Amino acid sequence: MAKPQPKWIKKLGPFGAVAAAGLKFKTAILLLLTKAKFLLVGLSQLKTLLSMFAFFGVYWALYGWKFAAGFVIGIYIHEMGHVWMLKHYGLRASAPMFIPGFGAFVSLYDSPADVSEDSRIGLAGPLWGAGAAISALLLAAAYPQHPVWLAVARATAYINLFNLIPVWSLDGGRGFRALDLRQRWMWIGLAALLWYLTRSGLFVLLLLGAAYRVFWRKDPAPRPDTGAFLEFAALLALFGALLAWLPLTGGGFYGQ
Numbered sequence: 001m002a003k004p005q006p007k008w009i010k011k012l013g014p015f016g017a018v019a020a021a022g023l024k025f026k027t028a029i030l031l032l033l034t035k036a037k038f039l040l041v042g043l044s045q046l047k048t049l050l051s052m053f054a055f056f057g058v059y060w061a062l063y064g065w066k067f068a069a070g071f072v073i074g075i076y077i078h079e080m081g082h083v084w085m086l087k088h089y090g091l092r093a094s095a096p097m098f099i100p101g102f103g104a105f106v107s108l109y110d111s112p113a114d115v116s117e118d119s120r121i122g123l124a125g126p127l128w129g130a131g132a133a134i135s136a137l138l139l140a141a142a143y144p145q146h147p148v149w150l151a152v153a154r155a156t157a158y159i160n161l162f163n164l165i166p167v168w169s170l171d172g173g174r175g176f177r178a179l180d181l182r183q184r185w186m187w188i189g190l191a192a193l194l195w196y197l198t199r200s201g202l203f204v205l206l207l208l209g210a211a212y213r214v215f216w217r218k219d220p221a222p223r224p225d226t227g228a229f230l231e232f233a234a235l236l237a238l239f240g241a242l243l244a245w246l247p248l249t250g251g252g253f254y255g256q
Helices: 007-011 014-024 026-034 046-063 065-088 115-142 148-162 171-176 181-198 201-217 226-245
Strands: 097-099 103-105
Touching: 046 065, 046 097, 065 103, 065 115, 065 148, 115 148, 115 171, 115 226, 148 201, 148 226, 171 201, 171 226, 181 201, 181 226, 201 226
Parallel strands: none
Antiparallel strands: 097 103
């Protein structure tokens, strides 16, 4: 007789189906993760490890070691997404460096060839971050007795969506450079729709950033980049859905 699914999985709607499927194929997923040797590259750098431990210590003190470990790993995966894409383009960059209370960054030693290449490098971080958030969601489905994984999934989705604000050197700012004016208006329409559906204040920040780029900076790309637009739009929709569907967790994981 099959075990009944936890109530929170049913409340997740389509994401619950993803989580349930992940349970069935968790062996294959774990096998795939063990093959991702590239993620270990950054950990060979002493500066990365030291800054990561400092970052971990701050969040351990605030929320407990389990949340701190999941959160720092999610951010590390995000940054290694940038490193992977930089390596793909043959560009040199530093290993990830963590700043407690702020996040992490990768320093570029070479410049991307054009705005399209730069956008792929910028959006690679949230793309890998999406994988980290979904992995945390699958762990929450596998271990429903540990609500910390839901908290990690939500926090990871939140920080990655924040990085998609299209300003300055944030990932969204780099991705937005590749969009022409028409694509930027389509992006604004999508962000407005997602704000209406999710009521997440983060989408207000994204819209303000986009308005700044459209009406003040006026720096659209001369040609449309369909690939960048679709990737950007998919990330907005995914993180918006995660924040809308994932239940808010209480203080049950604090101090664990």
